Amino acid sequence: MPISPILPDSSNIGLKEWAVTSRALGQGEQILMLRKGGIREDSRHFKIEHQQFLLYPGVFHEGALLLKPRYRSLIPVTAEADFSKEITLSVFCKLIETINISQEHQLKALDPFHIWSRSFPAKRFKWKPRQPLKLMIVRAYKLNEAITIPVIPAYKGCKSWVKLVENIKINDLEPALSDTTFSSVLAKIHDNLKTQTSRV
Numbered sequence: 001m002p003i004s005p006i007l008p009d010s011s012n013i014g015l016k017e018w019a020v021t022s023r024a025l026g027q028g029e030q031i032l033m034l035r036k037g038g039i040r041e042d043s044r045h046f047k048i049e050h051q052q053f054l055l056y057p058g059v060f061h062e063g064a065l066l067l068k069p070r071y072r073s074l075i076p077v078t079a080e081a082d083f084s085k086e087i088t089l090s091v092f093c094k095l096i097e098t099i100n101i102s103q104e105h106q107l108k109a110l111d112p113f114h115i116w117s118r119s120f121p122a123k124r125f126k127w128k129p130r131q132p133l134k135l136m137i138v139r140a141y142k143l144n145e146a147i148t149i150p151v152i153p154a155y156k157g158c159k160s161w162v163k164l165v166e167n168i169k170i171n172d173l174e175p176a177l178s179d180t181t182f183s184s185v186l187a188k189i190h191d192n193l194k195t196q197t198s199r200v
Helices: 019-026 069-079 104-113 119-126 179-199
Strands: 010-018 032-035 052-058 086-101 133-150 161-169 173-175
Touching: 010 019, 010 086, 019 052, 019 069, 019 086, 019 133, 032 119, 052 161, 086 104, 086 179, 104 119, 104 179, 119 133, 133 161, 133 179
Parallel strands: 010 052
Antiparallel strands: 010 161, 032 133, 052 086, 086 133, 133 173
């Protein structure tokens, strides 16, 4: 899949993610997400239902101890937000690649490429251990004008995907990373995963 994909003019699909992680993706601090499912998912399994989506920010399970020390300053930016009444959409993502993470050494290989402490991916990995984590490599874009929308009951709950009642215009986007930088980070992730596998 090309790293500079053709993007739509609008979207009404949201994928729930920590507000802090959403911010990190929008700032180019990382290009990956880790998913395994939510309580209200069908069969409690996470499914890749969409290839492109807005990030729907929230504070579910969020805590400073789940971030590496140098990124804990991101917490106050979102800590006071009330996501129960309205949310601000500011990041759009295009899924580039998915990789199943089924071994702990793979988590170690990913450690340099995200903002989380080691305990966060470890907890996700150990929940329903027979089920692999889904590593989602995404190309993130910042909306030059963030859009705030009201939260309705259909958006709430521990589920991953949200269908928004309105189409959000996303025709004014800025990539979080340049093509060259994104390609470089992606290559390093692949190399680390291969290196860790060869050492096992």
